[in-house]
C-alpha cells in the first residue's frame with residue numbers, strides 16, 4: 681500500500697512510502713510507525729525472542745510461494761505429532777475470510793478467530809501488535825476473524841508469532857515445535873480467489889521440520905505424494921477404458937463362440953449317426 685507520506689523505517693532508516701512493508705528492506709515494523717505506535721515500547725528489537733528455527737521455516741514457506749506453488753500453509757504443532765497451535769498461510773488463502781487484501785503479492789498470513797477462548801481473546805486485543813491486524817468478518821456464532829499479512833518479513837512474523845504462542849496462548853517458550861509446510865505444485869496458474877483460482881492440482885507436497893528452543897532445525901523428510909495427482913487420474917481413466925474394451929470383446933465374441941459350438945456339435949452328431 682503506497683502512501684504519499686513517507687515514513688522512516690525503524691529497521692533500515694530509509695524513507696518509505698510503503699506503509700506495510702518497507703520498500704527497501706521489507707520490514708513490517710513501518711506499520712507501527714504508520715499506526716503511531718512508539719517502536720521503542722514494543723518488543724521487536726534485534727534481541728526479540730523467537731523460537732529457534734521458526735524464521736527459517738517461514739522463509740521456506742515464503743520460498744514455496746515464490747516458486748509458484750499454491751495454497752502454501754504451515755501448521756505449527758506443540759511437540760512432535762502434538763496438538764495444533766496455529767497455522768500460517770499464503771496471502772491468497774485470506775480469500776476465505778476477506779476480499780480486502782492484496783491478493784496479487786505473495787505473503788505469509790495468519791488469521792485469529794475470537795470466541796474460542798475468552799481469556800486468550802482478552803490478551804490478544806491487549807498486545808502491542810493488535811492494531812496491525814485487520815478485522816475481517818463476524819460469523820453466525822459471533823466469532824470474529826482478524827487477519828494479518830506479514831508480507832515476506834518472516835523475521836518479524838516469527839517474532840509476532842512467538843508472542844502469540846507464548847503470551848496469548850500461554851504455551852511454554854521451551855517447547856519444541858513441529859512445523860509442516862503443505863503446498864501444491866503445477867496448480868492452476870490463477871492467483872487467488874478473485875481471479876477464479878480453482879483447486880486443480882497435480883501434486884501435493886508436504887515438508888516437515890522439527891525444532892524448538894536449544895535445538896537445531898533439521899529437515900526430517902520431504903515427501904512427494906500424488907494422492908490428488910492427475911497421474912493417478914489418468915491411470916484410472918486408462919484402466920476404465922481397458923475394462924470396457926475387454927467386456928466389449930467378450931460380448932461380441934459370445935455369438936461367435938455359440939455359433940462355432942453349434943456347428944461343431946452339429947458336425948459331431950452327424951458323424952456318429
Ligand SMILES: [Zn+2]
Pocket residue numbers: 689690691692693694702703704705706707
Ligand atoms: Zn526498511
